[in-house]
Every structure is written in C-alpha cells, then in structure tokens.
Amino acid sequence: MRRGHLFALPLVALALAAPADAQRSLLWRELSVGARLDADGVLHVRERHAMVFSGDWNGGERRFRIARGQHIELVRLTREDPATRSSREVRRGDLDDLDCYDWAEDDTLRWRSRLPSDPAFASTEIDYVLEYALSHILRRRGDHYVLDHDFAFPDREWPIQRYVLDLEIDAAWRVEGAQQRSFHFEPGALAPGSGFVVKARMVHIGPTAPASVRQPAPLAARLSLLAAIGLAITWWLARFVRQEERPGRWAALPHAALDPASLEANLFSLRPEVAGAVWDRSVGAPEVAAVITRLVAEGKLASTVRPGAGKHSQTPVLELRRLIDGVSLEGYESELVDKLFVDQSEITDTEKVRAYYASSGFDPVEVIREPVMRLVELALGSRPERHRAKWWLPTALSLSALVTLLTAGFLHPFDWPAVGFGALGLALIWGGSAGLAAVVARAVSSLARTLAWGLLALAAASAGYAVLVLSSLPVGMATLVGLGLGLSAVWSSTLALMRSRDRGPALARRRQLAALRLAFRDELRTQQPRLEDAWLPWLVALGLGSQVERWTRSFSVGTADSDLAASSSAWSGGSGGFSGGGGAFGGAGASASWTTAVGALSAGVSAPSSSSDSDSSGGGSSGGGGGGGW
Incomplete structure (x- = not known):
C-alpha cells in the first residue's frame, strides 16, 4: 500500500496488489x-x-x-x-x-x-x-x-x-x-x-x-415544497375527521345493558359467529372457534382436552366426537365438520388435522367466510356502503410521482439512489398502511387511538421526507417533488381507505356489539362476573377467549354440574352462573385449556414453504479502471 501525507491532509495514496498473467x-x-x-x-x-x-x-x-x-x-x-x-x-x-x-x-x-x-x-x-x-x-x-x-x-x-x-x-x-x-x-x-x-x-x-x-436545491424552493405537502396532508386529515364525525364514529359507545331482553335483542338473536363478524366486519379464527363452541354447546359435538406432545407440547389438543350424523348439519356447519373429521370417523383431534393437512395446508376460515358474511349483510340490512371516493386524486398523484421520478433519474443519474430507495420505501409504507387502513375502516370504537396507530408508519415516512428535504444532500428538486407527490398519494389513498363503509342502523348495531364486548371484558375482570356459561360461544366470537381462559385460571372453583348444552331458547341466559364453560368442555374448569385448544384448531394448518465473488476496478469513488494491450 502506497501513501502520501501532507501535514494533517487527508490525502491517502493506496496500492492494491493482484497476480499477473504471463502470456504476451x-x-x-x-x-x-x-x-x-x-x-x-x-x-x-x-x-x-x-x-x-x-x-x-x-x-x-x-x-x-x-x-x-x-x-x-x-x-x-x-x-x-x-x-x-x-x-x-x-x-x-x-x-x-x-x-x-x-x-x-x-x-x-x-x-x-x-x-x-x-x-x-x-x-x-x-x-x-x-x-x-x-x-x-x-x-x-x-x-x-x-x-x-x-x-x-x-x-x-x-x-x-x-x-x-x-x-x-x-x-x-x-x-x-x-x-x-x-x-x-x-x-x-x-x-x-x-x-x-x-x-x-x-x-x-x-x-x-x-x-x-451536484448542489442541493435552493432552500426557499425546498421549504415551499415542504409547506405545500404539509398543508395538503393537514387538509386531508381535517376532511377525514369531519366526514367520519357525521355518522357518529367519534362518539362514545352507547351504554350496554346486560339484562336478558337487551341481550336477546342485540346479541342472542344472531348466531355467535355472525355476531363476531358483525362486530369487526371480518371473519377469522374467533368465528371458526365460535362455530365449534356452538356445536358443542348444542350437543352436536362432544369435546375433550388433553396435553399436547412433541413440538406442540405447549398447546393442548382438542378432541371432538360426533354426537349426530352429518345429515343433521347444514351449510357451512356441515362443510366445516367434514373438513375437521378428516377420515370420516366419529373422532378427530388437533394432531390428526395437522398431520392430514401437513402437505397441503388448511384454512378453516375460508370454509365459513363467504356464507357467514352473507348472514352479516342480512343482519345489518345491506352491504357496506361504497363511497364515491375521489380515486382520481391518488391515481393522478401516483402517476405524476412516477413520471417525475423517472425523468429526474434519467436527467440526473446522481439521483437514482434517492429515486430507487425513495420509491421502494413509499411502496412498502403504502402496503403496510393499506392493511392498517382496513382495520381503521372497520373500527367502531377507540377510533382516535386506532387512527393514530394506523398513521404511525405514514407519520414516520413524512418525518423522514422532511429530514431529506431540509438536509444539504445534493438531491435534485425534481426528485424531491416526485417523492413528495408519491408521499401525498399514499396519504390521500390511505385516508380514503380508512373511511367506514357502514352508516345509519348498520353502524349503530356494530357499535352496540362493541359496547357489549367491552362490558363482557370488564365483567371477566371480576371474580363473580354477571355472565352465563350459555354465553360462551358469543364470548369466543367476540375475541374474548383469552380473557375467559384468564378468568377461569384465576377464579374458577370447578363447578362440575355446570352444563353448556341447551336448547335454542336457553341462549337468553338463566341463573346458572358462570364457570367458564364447565362440564360441557371436559370437566369443571376445563375451559382454561379448552379455549386455547379450540383456538389452535381454528387457526388451521399452514402450507409448507417452497423451498459471490466481485471484481474491483478501483479503490476510490471515481477514477481507476484498467489498461494494457489488446
């Protein structure tokens, strides 16, 4: 290595060795x-x-x-x-x-x-x-x-x-x-x-x-660009708040009475899995677990829980037994049971389901999603309202951003790193924000907190963009404008996706279910909740299975004579008290592990996943290359 030093001058001469060829x-x-x-x-x-x-x-x-x-x-x-x-x-x-x-x-x-x-x-x-x-x-x-x-x-x-x-x-x-x-x-x-x-x-x-x-764009131009984008984002946020205030999404949830008449009108008139899907406008593992819980409670299936083994030793195994023939089941109930009882026998369990679907995968949610969502539409009276969202704006912003960034890259090749990394970052942020926007759109309570979480990634991206604009990095003005247009497109489209599709009675019913869920959650924090074992399928459907398990482990005294099996009229409750499920799920207090076991079975089986040398032509950021003869 060769070096030359001039005082404290950071002038460094470097020599790098490599072998030579020996022909001509x-x-x-x-x-x-x-x-x-x-x-x-x-x-x-x-x-x-x-x-x-x-x-x-x-x-x-x-x-x-x-x-x-x-x-x-x-x-x-x-x-x-x-x-x-x-x-x-x-x-x-x-x-x-x-x-x-x-x-x-x-x-x-x-x-x-x-x-x-x-x-x-x-x-x-x-x-x-x-x-x-x-x-x-x-x-x-x-x-x-x-x-x-x-x-x-x-x-x-x-x-x-x-x-x-x-x-x-x-x-x-x-x-x-x-x-x-x-x-x-x-x-x-x-x-x-x-x-x-x-x-x-x-x-x-x-x-x-x-x-x-390459010099940074003039400061006045960069500040003007940042101010324009900031004002646009502020206006879009204000418009979103105003639009969502009209249907009442920002209002506090209504009071939830746990008396029999109110529960019958607002909750027990719906199947548990339908009530869960109405509450959060989606069908997932809790709704599948609710179907299984309801079939056990109706006496169509019987269940037993035993400890897991092997790599699943931390998760209890749920064993199910048929108590009626398949003809007695209809629609998605029959299809789900047929999928779970993989060998058409009278008994199945979590381990058997995992082994059978290990090579192909199995998602029980897909079995019930479509028919349950049809029942949701009937319960709410209509399909979700389609907003006449002005999609032309995010579309125009996206196309303008694409054209501007490509033009900036070709005219100023130095900007390609900023163009590439900026566009990739915006694409990733938009993908994540779109998923969170769907959560915000379905939310009927704690909207401010949900909105804040949903916009967290976008806010971070906006802060990063502001740092880039205000820095002295030699990024061209066209590139900054293109990235700003892209950021604006993400904000505009994300806020449009966050708007609720429910209005009027449909939104009111969903908010009533959300209020009941919060009331149930609060009751499960007490030693003597004002709940009934017959309500367990709805508790599971509303995503409270883990709270039921926590309550059972903490407070259940093992009431062996509690029985969840009941006629359809028993869903309105009674005076039996709450034991977390009791004997209908394998013995007193057994629901502490039963809710975990039914959750594991409802999650399905994941499909299996499919299965440098470099040359240097110079040690500096410029210069170097090669030479010789030909």
Missing part, C-alpha cells in the same frame, strides 16, 4: 500523470504511458471506471517517439488502421499500434499521451467537498515500473490541512492490480458554486 508481455516503463482540478470541480488529466510491448499485440487500451452521473471527455490522444520526442496525434477511426483509436465500449478506449502483417513487438517502447476531462467526480458532504479518486488503473495484468503523479488544485479550493495547492507523489513501482487513490476534504472558497458538483 507488456509493462509500463513509466506512467506519469498530471492532473488539475479546476474551480468548477472538473478534473483535467494528462496521462503519459511509456509502454513496452513484446509479442503480437495490436495496440494499447485504457479502461475507465465511470461512476453513475460522471462524464468523461477525451481531449486528444497522441503518440510520441521515445527517442526523438516527436509526436503525432492519433485520430479517431477504424481500429484496423494504424494510429487510429475508437471506443470499444462506453468506458474502453483502444488504439492500434501494429498492423497484423507487421512483425511482432520485441521489447518495443511506444509512448502515448491521453488527455481527458472528468466531471462530477467530487461529492458534497455538508459544507465540504470530497475528492476520492484513483489516478491509476488497478484492473491490469502488467506492472508499472515507475509511477509519478503531479496534482494541482485551483485557487477556488482550500484543501484541509495543507497550505499549498500543488502536490507531487512518486511511490515508485505499482504491481499488477495496484491503484493509486488520492483522498482529500476541501472547502470551496470561489465566488460561485462549482458547476460540476
């Missing part, structure tokens, strides 16, 4: 580089290659490592006679012609030094001088500019016997830690694979900003 031979007797960094940040380079060829080489080549956003302009290529020092310009043309050059690729310059009919080289020295200019090689870091450039080309197989670099910095720049503006490096030989990297931190002291360095 080639070496550089000397590579001398003269470079000047002008006031605009353009690097003007003059490379003198004293190349010694042996063998049937066609000529030489120089491969440049041009980073994204950088640009190279070849000024001239000349050939020098090492003996007389006379020179002639190598012209651009057909590479079949002697002393012509051309670009073999965008970054590879080749020139012909020998015709195929000429004798092979025998330690023949030919000197070439390349003059070119590199723009956009400096990187801005706050108030400083960073030069990190490889003035050699490590991607080569042949040695450089003597390397010399003379670097001049324009007076418009002040190099930190150094007084002079001219620097000389002479590290000696560079082995194959070695580069020579110079790093420096500089301050621009010229009268105008360097034209060849």
Whole structure:
C-alpha cells in the first residue's frame, strides 16, 4: 500500500496488489500523470504511458471506471517517439488502421499500434499521451467537498515500473490541512492490480458554486415544497375527521345493558359467529372457534382436552366426537365438520388435522367466510356502503410521482439512489398502511387511538421526507417533488381507505356489539362476573377467549354440574352462573385449556414453504479502471 501525507491532509495514496498473467508481455516503463482540478470541480488529466510491448499485440487500451452521473471527455490522444520526442496525434477511426483509436465500449478506449502483417513487438517502447476531462467526480458532504479518486488503473495484468503523479488544485479550493495547492507523489513501482487513490476534504472558497458538483436545491424552493405537502396532508386529515364525525364514529359507545331482553335483542338473536363478524366486519379464527363452541354447546359435538406432545407440547389438543350424523348439519356447519373429521370417523383431534393437512395446508376460515358474511349483510340490512371516493386524486398523484421520478433519474443519474430507495420505501409504507387502513375502516370504537396507530408508519415516512428535504444532500428538486407527490398519494389513498363503509342502523348495531364486548371484558375482570356459561360461544366470537381462559385460571372453583348444552331458547341466559364453560368442555374448569385448544384448531394448518465473488476496478469513488494491450 502506497501513501502520501501532507501535514494533517487527508490525502491517502493506496496500492492494491493482484497476480499477473504471463502470456504476451507488456509493462509500463513509466506512467506519469498530471492532473488539475479546476474551480468548477472538473478534473483535467494528462496521462503519459511509456509502454513496452513484446509479442503480437495490436495496440494499447485504457479502461475507465465511470461512476453513475460522471462524464468523461477525451481531449486528444497522441503518440510520441521515445527517442526523438516527436509526436503525432492519433485520430479517431477504424481500429484496423494504424494510429487510429475508437471506443470499444462506453468506458474502453483502444488504439492500434501494429498492423497484423507487421512483425511482432520485441521489447518495443511506444509512448502515448491521453488527455481527458472528468466531471462530477467530487461529492458534497455538508459544507465540504470530497475528492476520492484513483489516478491509476488497478484492473491490469502488467506492472508499472515507475509511477509519478503531479496534482494541482485551483485557487477556488482550500484543501484541509495543507497550505499549498500543488502536490507531487512518486511511490515508485505499482504491481499488477495496484491503484493509486488520492483522498482529500476541501472547502470551496470561489465566488460561485462549482458547476460540476451536484448542489442541493435552493432552500426557499425546498421549504415551499415542504409547506405545500404539509398543508395538503393537514387538509386531508381535517376532511377525514369531519366526514367520519357525521355518522357518529367519534362518539362514545352507547351504554350496554346486560339484562336478558337487551341481550336477546342485540346479541342472542344472531348466531355467535355472525355476531363476531358483525362486530369487526371480518371473519377469522374467533368465528371458526365460535362455530365449534356452538356445536358443542348444542350437543352436536362432544369435546375433550388433553396435553399436547412433541413440538406442540405447549398447546393442548382438542378432541371432538360426533354426537349426530352429518345429515343433521347444514351449510357451512356441515362443510366445516367434514373438513375437521378428516377420515370420516366419529373422532378427530388437533394432531390428526395437522398431520392430514401437513402437505397441503388448511384454512378453516375460508370454509365459513363467504356464507357467514352473507348472514352479516342480512343482519345489518345491506352491504357496506361504497363511497364515491375521489380515486382520481391518488391515481393522478401516483402517476405524476412516477413520471417525475423517472425523468429526474434519467436527467440526473446522481439521483437514482434517492429515486430507487425513495420509491421502494413509499411502496412498502403504502402496503403496510393499506392493511392498517382496513382495520381503521372497520373500527367502531377507540377510533382516535386506532387512527393514530394506523398513521404511525405514514407519520414516520413524512418525518423522514422532511429530514431529506431540509438536509444539504445534493438531491435534485425534481426528485424531491416526485417523492413528495408519491408521499401525498399514499396519504390521500390511505385516508380514503380508512373511511367506514357502514352508516345509519348498520353502524349503530356494530357499535352496540362493541359496547357489549367491552362490558363482557370488564365483567371477566371480576371474580363473580354477571355472565352465563350459555354465553360462551358469543364470548369466543367476540375475541374474548383469552380473557375467559384468564378468568377461569384465576377464579374458577370447578363447578362440575355446570352444563353448556341447551336448547335454542336457553341462549337468553338463566341463573346458572358462570364457570367458564364447565362440564360441557371436559370437566369443571376445563375451559382454561379448552379455549386455547379450540383456538389452535381454528387457526388451521399452514402450507409448507417452497423451498459471490466481485471484481474491483478501483479503490476510490471515481477514477481507476484498467489498461494494457489488446
């Protein structure tokens, strides 16, 4: 590794080694580089290659490592006679012609030094001088500019016997830690694979900003953009609050009376699984558990709970037995039971279901979802209301963001990282926010808290965008506008998705069920709740299975004569008290594990999942590349 130090100057020369090939031979007797960094940040380079060829080489080549956003302009290529020092310009043309050059690729310059009919080289020295200019090689870091450039080309197989670099910095720049503006490096030989990297931190002291360095957009423009987006988001939030206030989503829940008449009118008139789906406008594992609980309570199935084994030892196993034939069941009840009793026997359990569906997966929710949601629509009187949401706005914002970001990336390649990461971040945020928006749209209580959680990711994304806009990072204005349009599209569409689809009596009934659920939850926190064992299917459907289990473990005294099985008229309750389920679920107090077991069975079986070397052509952020013969 070669280094050059100037006082505290962070100018570092690095040399990296790699093996060489040994076919036709080639070496550089000397590579001398003269470079000047002008006031605009353009690097003007003059490379003198004293190349010694042996063998049937066609000529030489120089491969440049041009980073994204950088640009190279070849000024001239000349050939020098090492003996007389006379020179002639190598012209651009057909590479079949002697002393012509051309670009073999965008970054590879080749020139012909020998015709195929000429004798092979025998330690023949030919000197070439390349003059070119590199723009956009400096990187801005706050108030400083960073030069990190490889003035050699490590991607080569042949040695450089003597390397010399003379670097001049324009007076418009002040190099930190150094007084002079001219620097000389002479590290000696560079082995194959070695580069020579110079790093420096500089301050621009010229009268105008360097034209060849990406600058942040004007502060006034960035502040105006941020203010416009902030005002738009504030207006959308205010409109959402106003629109959702009219149907009463922000009002406190009504009082929930636990008297028999009120419960019969508001709860027991619905099947448990339907009541659960009405409450949260969705069908999930609690509704499946409610169906099983109801069938056990109706005496159509019997259940026993036993400890789990193996990797499921922490989860109790639920065993179910048929007490009636399948003809006595209808609709989704019959289909669900057929799916659970996998071998058509009279007994099934959690372990048998897991083993049977291990290769294909099984989601019991899908069995009951559609028919239960039809019953929900009948109970609420109509389908969810379809808002005439102005989807043209988020659509227009999204398309505008896409066009703006792509245009910014193609016009300013330096912005591609910001474009790519910003667009990816917005897509991820939108995906997560859309899922949370569905939760907010179904919510009928604690709307402010639910809304806050639903908008948390969006708020974090907005804060990150504000930090980017206010930072001194050299991100173009078009990119900032594109990201702002994308962020606005996410806000607009998310708030539209968060609106409730229920109005009038439908919303009132859902809110009444939410109030009953809160009342049940509060009762389950007391030692003597005003509940009945006959209500257990509804408690499970309303997502209170874990609270029932907690109550049973804490307070149940094991009332063995409690029996959940009842006729349809018994759903209105009675004076039997609450034991957490009692004997109908395998013995007094057994529901402490029964609710866990039925929850595990209702969750279904997941389907099984389907089942570098890199080369470096330079150690700096610019420069480097390769060279040799062809």
